[in-house]
Amino acid sequence: MMQPPKTDSTVAMKAGDTLLSVRNLNKHFPIKDGILQKVVGQVRAVDGVSFDIRRGETVGLVGESGCGKTTLSQCVAGLTDPTSGEILFNTGQGSQLGDGDRIDKLPKDRYRTFRRNVQMVFQDNFASLNPRQLVVDIIGRPLKVYREASGSDLTERVVALLEQVGLGRQHLYRYPHQFSGGQRQRISIARALALDPELIILDEPTSALDVSVQAQILNLLGDLQKERQLAYLFVTHDLGVVRHMADRMITMYLGKVVEQGPTETVFQQPAHPYTEALLAAKPDLADDPDKPFALLEGTIPDPARPPLGCRFHTRCPRVTPSCGWEIDDIVRFLEADESLFQSLQGVERRSARDADLIFKDPASAVALQEAMKSSSVPEAMRAATERLTVEGSRLRATFSEVDEVQLTERGPEHFAACKLDHLSR
Ligand SMILES: Nc1ncnc2c1ncn2[C@@H]1O[C@H](COP(=O)(O)OP(=O)(O)O)[C@@H](O)[C@H]1O
Ligand code: SF4
Ligand SMILES: [Mg+2]
Numbered sequence: 332m333m334q335p336p337k338t339d340s341t342v343a344m345k346a347g348d349t350l351l352s353v354r355n356l357n358k359h360f361p362i363k364d365g366i367l368q369k370v371v372g373q374v375r376a377v378d379g380v381s382f383d384i385r386r387g388e389t390v391g392l393v394g395e396s397g398c399g400k401t402t403l404s405q406c407v408a409g410l411t412d413p414t415s416g417e418i419l420f421n422t423g424q425g426s427q428l429g430d431g432d433r434i435d436k437l438p439k440d441r442y443r444t445f446r447r448n449v450q451m452v453f454q455d456n457f458a459s460l461n462p463r464q465l466v467v468d469i470i471g472r473p474l475k476v477y478r479e480a481s482g483s484d485l486t487e488r489v490v491a492l493l494e495q496v497g498l499g500r501q502h503l504y505r506y507p508h509q510f511s512g513g514q515r516q517r518i519s520i521a522r523a524l525a526l527d528p529e530l531i532i533l534d535e536p537t538s539a540l541d542v543s544v545q546a547q548i549l550n551l552l553g554d555l556q557k558e559r560q561l562a563y564l565f566v567t568h569d570l571g572v573v574r575h576m577a578d579r580m581i582t583m584y585l586g587k588v589v590e591q592g593p594t595e596t597v598f599q600q601p602a603h604p605y606t607e608a609l610l611a612a613k614p615d616l617a618d619d620p621d622k623p624f625a626l627l628e629g630t631i632p633d634p635a636r637p638p639l640g641c642r643f644h645t646r647c648p649r650v651t652p653s654c655g656w657e658i659d660d661i662v663r664f665l666e667a668d669e670s671l672f673q674s675l676q677g678v679e680r681r682s683a684r685d686a687d688l689i690f691k692d693p694a695s696a697v698a699l700q701e702a703m704k705s706s707s708v709p710e711a712m713r714a715a716t717e718r719l720t721v722e723g724s725r726l727r728a729t730f731s732e733v734d735e736v737q738l739t740e741r742g743p744e745h746f747a748a749c750k751l752d753h754l755s756r
Contacts, residue, residue: 349421350530350562350753351384351407351449352428356416358402364633372635376402376411378586384530386421389556391577391594393570393609394554397631398583404532407564408451409434420445447477450523454517454535460507466493466518467503474527492521494550513544520551524559532564537572540579549575570609574598579744582606585634585642588738592745596651602747604649607754618658638684641736641750652714653750660688661699664708671699676724684730696726 358377361370376399384390386726405411407418412435419432422444430436434445453459460469470489474480480488490500507515516536523531532551537545549572555561565576573580574594579727580589582605590603601607608627629646632638638645640655645663647654658680665688667674680686690696700721705712708750718729738746741753 348386349383349428350386351421352417352419352432353383353407354381354417354419356403356406357414357416358399358406358411359414362479375586375637376634377406378637380416380583380586380588382581382588382591384562384564386529387560388555388578389565389576391573391580392564392566392583393568393573393580395568395627395631397528399586399634400583401534402619403583404451404564404566406415408449408532409446409450420449422448434515447473447526448529449532450526450528450530451534452519452523452536454538457507457515457600460515462507465504465506469507469518470522470525473522474636475520477526479526488525489521492524494645495524495555496521497547511544512540513548516540516548517551520548520555524555525543527559527659528561530562530564532566533738534566535568536565538567538569552576553663564666580604582609585632585637587642588746589643589749590747591738592742592747595652596742596745600742602741602745602754603643603749604647605643606747606756608648625685641748649751649754650709650711651730651750654711655733655736656712656715657683658688658728658730660712661703661728663689664703665699668702671695671702684732686728688722688726688728690726693724696721696724699726 356377357375357379359373359375362372362374363369364371378399380399380403382390392403394400402411406413409418418434419428420434420437421428421432422437422441425502434442437445467486467489471480471485472490474488484504489503493499493502498514498517498521501512507518507685512517535551537548540548552563553576556563565573565578567573577594578596579592580597582589582597582603584605590597590601590606592602597606598610601610627646632642632645636659638655638659639657640653641647644650644654644656645660658678662678665675674686674691676691677689678686679689688696688699690699700719702708703716703719715730716728717731718727720727736748736750741747
């Protein structure tokens with residue numbers, strides 16, 4: 332099997348070196364409103380994320396739909412600019428990553444090295460493969476753009492790439508629609524390989540495929556990784572795939588990393604209740620892709636107004652009084668009770684944890700006060716309530732102050748952001 336030569340920088344580096352480092356990355360999307368399109372809020376799609384990827388390793392990135400996986404991937408691939416934070420890429424200038432390796436500060440030639448060394452494969456290969464282009468042009472394009480090859484040499488390079496992904500010369504002059512989903516994903520992978528990258532970001536690469544085809548693509552990715560010392564950032568909501576593929580895994584929830592560690596450690600001993608809940612469904616490769624999250628109750632909160640404290644506190648089965656209870660939790664509770672919610676007229680906030688809820692009548696204020704002392708709200712929420720008094724049609728509510736939840740070390744390379752030191756079983 333023909334293989335393009337590795338770049339010098341790859342040869343010089345030993346396996347295990349940090350290839351890419353993401354530091355305190357934020358990507359916020361402004362929410363605009365009205366004729367003047369005033370910015371009225373921010374969707375905090377990625378909110379303070381840090382992690383490393385080493386040469387030749389697979390890092391799995393998991394979390395429910397909407398938690399920011401695609402946005403993070405696009406930042407890492409240089410396809411979109413982050414709002415703040417840093418992405419460092421080792422372009423072979425030395426083994427230690429430093430400020431000079433920030434992708435937004437790289438000189439032109441090293442930026443080109445970064446761009447060709449980080450490639451992306453998407454789930455929706457219908458959208459990412461131009462339907463009017465022949466396979467030879469789709470896969471040959473990066474080689475042309477980077478002036479790597481032309482003419483018959485280019486065609487032969489494309490044939491070699493097709494062969495690497497289990498296709499061949501007979502596929503050169505066909506259009507994407509003439510292939511099956513699995514074959515189209517092979518074409519996307521061949522295109523990603525064209526410039527001999529060191530890192531490929533795979534965003535749900537097998538989620539749209541049948542189980543048997545999925546396994547073939549995963550095997551292909553495994554083989555290519557061994558042959559080419561590739562690093563993968565493997566984005567998926569399928570934990571079975573992560574266990575099969577990833578050396579280390581990262582769990583994201585509402586824009587934040589809540590746990591990261593060696594895959595087997597996290598599977599054996601999850602340290603964050605969110606990861607634990609994802610794992611509780613014991614998903615495997617044959618499962619329905621939507622099943623892993625079936626055990627988690629409640630809806631994912633709006634990333635434009637993420638919950639205070641631990642963002643998972645609105646759904647956490649192990650929630651404690653110090654997980655970040657706030658006035659919005661009362662509002663969320665009220666939203667579920669139509670008649671009480673109807674009589675709510677306004678909320679006067681002194682802080683996120685301290686406010687007056689104003690009702691149409693005193694009876695409603697008392698009804699909420701009673702409800703909040705009963706088992707209709709979580710015990711932890713009751714325990715976190717410092718004040719709950721009624722004055723006329725006002726309910727004054729105050730929750731106790733708590734610190735932010737930080738990622739803390741739980742073992743070698745294992746970190747979790749949870750108030751609980753360990754999850755007793
Ligand atoms: N271009 C955009 N403008 C505004 N909001 C966006 C944009 N792209 C993504 N989002 C929002 O950012 C959040 C994260 O989205 P995404 O990264 O696609 O999550 P995932 O890939 O984990 O499903 C979602 O709430 C999504 O609606
Ligand atoms: S800090 Fe831990 S226990 Fe508290 S809500 Fe978050 S995940 Fe649950
Ligand atoms: Mg996505």
